[in-house]
Amino acid sequence: MALRFFNTLSRSVEDFQPLEDGHVRMYTCGPTVYNFAHIGNFRAYIFEDLLRRHLKFKGYHVTQVMNLTDVDDKTIRGAREKGVSLREYTKPYVDAFFDDLRVLGVEPVEYYPAATDHVQDMITLIHRLFERGLAYQSDDGSIYFSIAKFPAYGKLAHLDVSGLKAGARVAQDEYEKENVADFALWKAWDEADGDVYWDSPWGRGRPGWHIECSAMSMRYLGESFDIHTGGVDNIFPHHEDEIAQSEGATGKLFARFWLHCAHLVVDGRKMSKSLGNFHTLRDVLTRNYSGREIRYILMATHYRQSLNFTFEGLDAARAALQRLDEFILRLQGQATGEEPLTRLPIWAVEAKTRFADCLDDDLNISGALGALFDMVHAGNKAMDAGAFAAEEIWGVLELLDEWHQVLGLLRPEEESVDPKALAILELREQARKAKNWAEADRLREELTVRGWTVQDTAQGPKLKKV
RNA sequence: GGCGCGGUAGCCAAGUGGUAAGGCACGGGUCUGCAAAACCUGUAUUCACCGGUUCGAUUCCGGUCCGCGCCUCCA
Numbered sequence: 001m002a003l004r005f006f007n008t009l010s011r012s013v014e015d016f017q018p019l020e021d022g023h024v025r026m027y028t029c030g031p032t033v034y035n036f037a038h039i040g041n042f043r044a045y046i047f048e049d050l051l052r053r054h055l056k057f058k059g060y061h062v063t064q065v066m067n068l069t070d071v072d073d074k075t076i077r078g079a080r081e082k083g084v085s086l087r088e089y090t091k092p093y094v095d096a097f098f099d100d101l102r103v104l105g106v107e108p109v110e111y112y113p114a115a116t117d118h119v120q121d122m123i124t125l126i127h128r129l130f131e132r133g134l135a136y137q138s139d140d141g142s143i144y145f146s147i148a149k150f151p152a153y154g155k156l157a158h159l160d161v162s163g164l165k166a167g168a169r170v171a172q173d174e175y176e177k178e179n180v181a182d183f184a185l186w187k188a189w190d191e192a193d194g195d196v197y198w199d200s201p202w203g204r205g206r207p208g209w210h211i212e213c214s215a216m217s218m219r220y221l222g223e224s225f226d227i228h229t230g231g232v233d234n235i236f237p238h239h240e241d242e243i244a245q246s247e248g249a250t251g252k253l254f255a256r257f258w259l260h261c262a263h264l265v266v267d268g269r270k271m272s273k274s275l276g277n278f279h280t281l282r283d284v285l286t287r288n289y290s291g292r293e294i295r296y297i298l299m300a301t302h303y304r305q306s307l308n309f310t311f312e313g314l315d316a317a318r319a320a321l322q323r324l325d326e327f328i329l330r331l332q333g334q335a336t337g338e339e340p341l342t343r344l345p346i347w348a349v350e351a352k353t354r355f356a357d358c359l360d361d362d363l364n365i366s367g368a369l370g371a372l373f374d375m376v377h378a379g380n381k382a383m384d385a386g387a388f389a390a391e392e393i394w395g396v397l398e399l400l401d402e403w404h405q406v407l408g409l410l411r412p413e414e415e416s417v418d419p420k421a422l423a424i425l426e427l428r429e430q431a432r433k434a435k436n437w438a439e440a441d442r443l444r445e446e447l448t449v450r451g452w453t454v455q456d457t458a459q460g461p462k463l464k465k466v
Numbered sequence: 467g468g469c470g471c472g473g474u475a476g477c478c479a480a481g482u483g484g485u486a487a488g489g490c491a492c493g494g495g496u497c498u499g500c501a502a503a504a505c506c507u508g509u510a511u512u513c514a515c516c517g518g519u520u521c522g523a524u525u526c527c528g529g530u531c532c533g534c535g536c537c538u539c540c541a
Binding site: 011029030031032037038040041042043044045047048072073074157158159160180181183209229230231232233234235236237238240241260261262263264265268269270297300301302304305306308310312313315316317318319320322323326327330358364365366367369370371372373374377380381383384385432435437440441444453454455456457462464 | 468469470471472477478479480481487488489490491497498499500501502503504505506533534535536537538539540541
């Protein structure tokens with residue numbers, strides 16, 4: 001099946017082909033490093049991770065860029081409040097971000113450029129916009145993009161620019177702009193910026209928010225590239241403005257495909273601190289859920305569908321993973337031989353095709369997981385029946401490994417068994433051998449209290465973390 | 467007001483113009499000392515509601531109701 005994605009530009013599903021054969025270039029809006037990222041942010045990064053992994057699975061070479069916004073109102077304010085430099089302020093959040101990505105099993109991308117390292121690129125780009133007559137300087141020295149000079153403005157968000165009116169959310173001092181919808185390319189220094197500023201041909205100041213993505217994507221991916229992703233809330237104004245700046249400067253098509261991830265809500269409502277339903281990844285980990293479990297729940301809903309996060313849902317994710325883990329461990333327990341031949345049973349061949357076809361179809365993850373679980377069922381059934389040849393077991397393990405490259409979920413977590421629990425388990429075995437069932441059950445209860453459950457299998461008892 | 471998304475079993479969630487994947491939870495059964503896991507089996511005559519097109523619609527069209535997002539802080 002041909003790979004296809006829903007393109008926000010056309011609001012329809014389109015067949016995907018990269019500009020360069022076999023090589024996909026994509027840009028991903030990254031975090032503003034002024035705080036710990038929350039699970040909504042990570043929903044987007046996990047969607048992008050799935051996209052990236054699937055492209056690689058399809059055999060594409062992928063070059064991906066994720067920016068780090070380390071200069072904006074919030075980072076400047078935070079640094080000044082703490083009385084530290086901008087770098088000192090953002091560094092811990094940058095580190096935390098990468099730690100969090102690792103916990104979630106998100107594959108590193110090729111480039112993580114920081115805005116503050118690319119101010120010169122941004123100045124150069126603003127220069128080009130001046131040359132093309134698309135930028136102007138206001139009385140306070142700030143530089144704005146003139147949307148009146150860029151007729152295509154609004155093509156992504158499907159906005160009628162004339163409908164944009166000054167509303168309550170437009171700051172009072174916007175009289176400096178020619179048009180209320182014009183946006184800042186360069187912000188002139190003011191007192192609130194403290195020592196955060198760069199020198200430019202237009203005086204001291206700092207870049208506007210949107211310009212960094214245009215400048216850095218061009219630096220690493222070229223003036224035209226294949227895919228640009230982000231959350232739906234970025235469609236307007238951020239991505240619309242990126243298009244204006246980039247296409248305004250180059251005269252070329254900027255990104256060909258725009259993929260946007262829907263929001264995550266918690267208990268049916270937008271996450272907000274006042275509602276008490278705001279969760280950073282760290283908060284959720286504190287409640288004893290693993291990164292892998294969180295990855296599952298964030299990934300299992302189609303990216304264009306809004307995702308309602310609940311702890312009940314997270315428990316369901318845990319249970320689903322346990323079913324997968326049981327199957328994988330069971331297979332591994334039966335895999336014998338050294339350098340095995342592999343062969344796929346017919347039901348695995350079907351699952352393999354279905355899995356790939358679903359993901360090709362705009363990353364239909366639910367369909368792909370359906371194929372996976374159907375295979376688990378068929379595999380368990382075959383094992384129960386003893387109708388599972390050694391090379392088939394190896395073949396299915398190989399397929400699961402392949403899928404793991406895409407999902408990042410199919411490696412059971414190592415469980416460190418505590419010695420005390422093992423000792424109790426041993427006592428229980430002795431009681432069972434003596435047919436002292438009351439004592440055996442009492443010891444099992446003791447293990448339960450300690451957070452372990454016992455499975456008596458043909459190969460002896462096994463301990464499982466509850 | 468403008469732009470956009472969604473309403474499918476107790477919960478989560480795919481899907482197709484021809485009669486409803488999968489996961490979780492729950493009931494019955496097989497296995498087991500009992501469990502657990504696995505397997506078998508039962509759970510939506512029905513896909514918000516009302517019309518229309520059609521031999522046939524959950525799927526297409528129109529309308530209604532409900533929920534949600536964006537409209538220059540935001541993944």
